[in-house]
Amino acid sequence: EIVLxxxxxxxxxxxxxxxxxxxxxxxxxxxxxxxxxxxxxQAPRLLIYDASNRATGIPVRFSGSGSGTDFTLTISSLExxxxxxxxxxxxxxxxxxxxxxxxxxxx
Amino acid sequence: xxQLVESxxxxxxxxxxxRLSCAASGFTFNNFxxxxxxxxxxxxxxxxxxxxxxxxTMYYPDSVKGRFTISRDxxxxxxFLQMNSLRPEDTAVYYCTKGPRRRLxxxxxxxxWGPGTLVTxxx
Numbered sequence: 001e002i003v004l005x006x007x008x009x010x011x012x013x014x015x016x017x018x019x020x021x022x023x024x025x026x027x028x029x030x031x032x033x034x035x036x037x038x039x040x041x042q043a044p045r046l047l048i049y050d051a052s053n054r055a056t057g058i059p060v061r062f063s064g065s066g067s068g069t070d071f072t073l074t075i076s077s078l079e080x081x082x083x084x085x086x087x088x089x090x091x092x093x094x095x096x097x098x099x100x101x102x103x104x105x106x107x
Numbered sequence: 108x109x110q111l112v113e114s115x116x117x118x119x120x121x122x123x124x125x126r127l128s129c130a131a132s133g134f135t136f137n138n139f140x141x142x143x144x145x146x147x148x149x150x151x152x153x154x155x156x157x158x159x160x161x162x163x164t165m166y167y168p169d170s171v172k173g174r175f176t177i178s179r180d181x182x183x184x185x186x187f188l189q190m191n192s193l194r195p196e197d198t199a200v201y202y203c204t205k206g207p208r209r210r211l212x213x214x215x216x217x218x219x220w221g222p223g224t225l226v227t228x229x230x
Contacts, residue, residue: 034216036152043202043220044152055218087152091214095168096154 002026002090004099012107015080021073021102023066023088032092033071035064038101039084047086048073078104109133109219111203116224123193123228129186129203129221136184137161140206140215143177143188145199146223155201156188160209171197193228200225 003026013019023033035048046055048064051071061076075082083106088099115127129141143155156177157166165177176189186203200223206215 032214036217038152043222044217045220046216046218049216089152089154089217091216094166094214096157096214098152098154100151 001095002029002093002097004088004090004097006086006088006099006102008102009100010103010105012105013078014107015078017078019075019078019104021086021104023071023073023099025069025071025090028068029090029092031067032090033064033066034089034091035062035073036087036089037082037084038087039081044087080106109205111205111219111221113201113203113221113224116201116226118227118229119193120230121193121195121228124189124191125193125226127188127190127201127203127224127226131184131186131203131205134205136179137181138209140208140211141177141179141186142204142206142215142217143186144202144204144217144220145197145226146202147196147199150199153199157206157211157215158186159211164211166211190226193226195228198226198228 005024007022031051033051036044038044052064063074085101085103087101110132112130142157158177174192178187202223203221204217205219
């Protein structure tokens with residue numbers, strides 16, 4: 001099973017800040033890494049698929065990069081609605097696995 | 108517009124059974140992989156099962172294999188999850204999700220999500 005480790009667990013930031021979230025895989029997942037956003041009381045939403053491709057309707061301030069075992073999700077300038085929990089997921093091998101999440105909170 | 112609506116969640120005793128449903132609309136149901144993902148209270152996401160568009164291929168993690176069965180009725184555009192031998196650690200919100208392709212040789216992303224249904228396993 002591929003283990004995904006996200007860091008940090010929590011980030012305290014202000015609107016307008018630039019932020020980079022990390023996801024590290026226990027073995028190579030090539031570019032098969034996906035990012036989701038989850039706001040309180042809501043279902044997750046697909047943000048980025050296959051490391052760097054924005055899903056439909058996702059603002060350009062969200063970008064993803066990486067390959068192999070190290071991946072990042074960058075938000076270029078935080079909007080108030082971006083404060084949420086972010087999960088990565090690998091789709092390289094069964095079982096599909098998720099990271100434990102990174103929570104972005106308002107400073 | 109893609110819509111997924113789960114139902115069937117409730118309180119059930121350990122060892123009991125429950126069947127979840129997910130009514131789908133807004134897309135050609137039999138052309139897409141469907142999945143179940145769960146989230147225990149205050150915890151992260153866990154993939155539970157996937158089924159191909161034709162319903163002939165399924166995958167499960169070890170945590171539910173042999174206890175849970177995913178199925179679909181393409182004529183009624185509905186996805187199911189039969190859960191047997193339920194344990195307290197199965198307590199979670201269960202989400203129905205849609206994948207972007209028909210076959211499972213392309214491992215799925217979770218492109219669209221329903222609002223979820225809560226399953227509580229407790230005596």
